[in-house]
Amino acid sequence: MSSRTALSPQARLLSSAVLLLAFALRLWAIDARSLWFDEAYEYWSAVVPPGALPATVMTSFQPPLYSYLLHIWLRFGDHAVWLRWLSVAFSLVGVAGMVRLGRRWLGVRGAAIAGLVWATLPPQVKYAQEVAEYALLSALLVWLLAALAQAVDAGRWRDWMGWGLAAALAVYSHYGAAVVVLALSLTLFVQHAWQRRTAALVKQGAVSLGALLLGIP
Numbered sequence: 137m138s139s140r141t142a143l144s145p146q147a148r149l150l151s152s153a154v155l156l157l158a159f160a161l162r163l164w165a166i167d168a169r170s171l172w173f174d175e176a177y178e179y180w181s182a183v184v185p186p187g188a189l190p191a192t193v194m195t196s197f198q199p200p201l202y203s204y205l206l207h208i209w210l211r212f213g214d215h216a217v218w219l220r221w222l223s224v225a226f227s228l229v230g231v232a233g234m235v236r237l238g239r240r241w242l243g244v245r246g247a248a249i250a251g252l253v254w255a256t257l258p259p260q261v262k263y264a265q266e267v268a269e270y271a272l273l274s275a276l277l278v279w280l281l282a283a284l285a286q287a288v289d290a291g292r293w294r295d296w297m298g299w300g301l302a303a304a305l306a307v308y309s310h311y312g313a314a315v316v317v318l319a320l321s322l323t324l325f326v327q328h329a330w331q332r333r334t335a336a337l338v339k340q341g342a343v344s345l346g347a348l349l350l351g352i353p
Contacts, residue, residue, distance in 0.1 A: 150248040151235050158231045158255035162224045162264040167217045175267035179219065182206035201308040202269035216267075223271040227264035230275035231255050237282050254278075269309050276306040277316060284320060291336060300343035304350040317347075 171179060177196075182203045184192050189207055193200035209222045231254050238250030254260060263270035280302040287295035303321075306313035321344055328336045 144244065147239065147244045147247065150244060151232075151251065154235060154248060154251035154255050155228060155231060157252070158228055159224075161256065161261050162227055166220055166224070166265050171216050171219070171267060175216075175219070178203070178206060178267045178269075179210075179214075183210055183214070198269055198310055199308045201305060202272050205272070206267070219267045220265050223266055223268065224264050226271040226275045227260060230260070230271065230278045233275060233278035233282050237278065237285065240282070240285055273306065273310040273313060276302055276309055277313065280306055280317070280320075284324070287339075288324070288336075291339070293339060296339045296343045297346075300347040300350075303344075304347045307347075 181192050181196050182189070184207075186207070189204065190200075193203045196203060206219070206222060209219070212218070231251055234254040235247045235251035237247075239247035242250065260271075260274060263274060280299065283295065283299040283302045287299045303313075303317045307317060321340070325337070325340060328340065
């Protein structure tokens with residue numbers, strides 16, 4: 137099923153229900169505990185003045201994307217629950233991406249099932265309630281797959297560029313994303329070479345090189 141097909145009322149209803157359930161689960165007992173060590177470390181890394189932020193994130197254990205986003209988020213509040221709301225938002229974006237993937241590959245019912253599984257998966261609920269980069273990473277990886285599926289199906293430059301941007305952002309959120317990006321890239325490169333899809337090889341190669349250059353800093 138094409139992702140560009142207009143959503144039916146049934147699809148809209150199921151998608152909304154999945155997102156509402158995901159939202160409710162992620163808010164459940166979100167204020168049950170104070171910030172623990174890792175969350176506090178993220179807070180202190182992002183609460184510094186803007187001029188000190190680059191030097192601060194260089195000493196952290198992960199790439200800087202989440203720290204910069206949290207730094208902006210802190211301008212509007214610093215309560216523990218407010219800090220976790222950022223991860224809630226990222227997690228819901230990930231659920232929406234999983235619904236999109238399910239609809240593309242499995243239809244409306246598949247979208248509901250895929251979204252329901254992702255919405256209720258205990259690690260996803262846990263990461264959505266933590267001041268950490270994991271909800272952001274999960275959302276970016278889901279949309280990375282969605283962008284890749286769109287690029288392979290449509291073959292347009294803008295779709296490949298969307299995949300490259302998602303790949304670069306994922307690596308900037310967590311070093312572990314590089315493993316996923318490289319595995320997908322190599323697998324797809326071999327497939328395109330085997331099928332002699334020259335245009336796809338050129339587009340994937342150019343975008344991959346651009347994503348690599350973005351990831352070097």
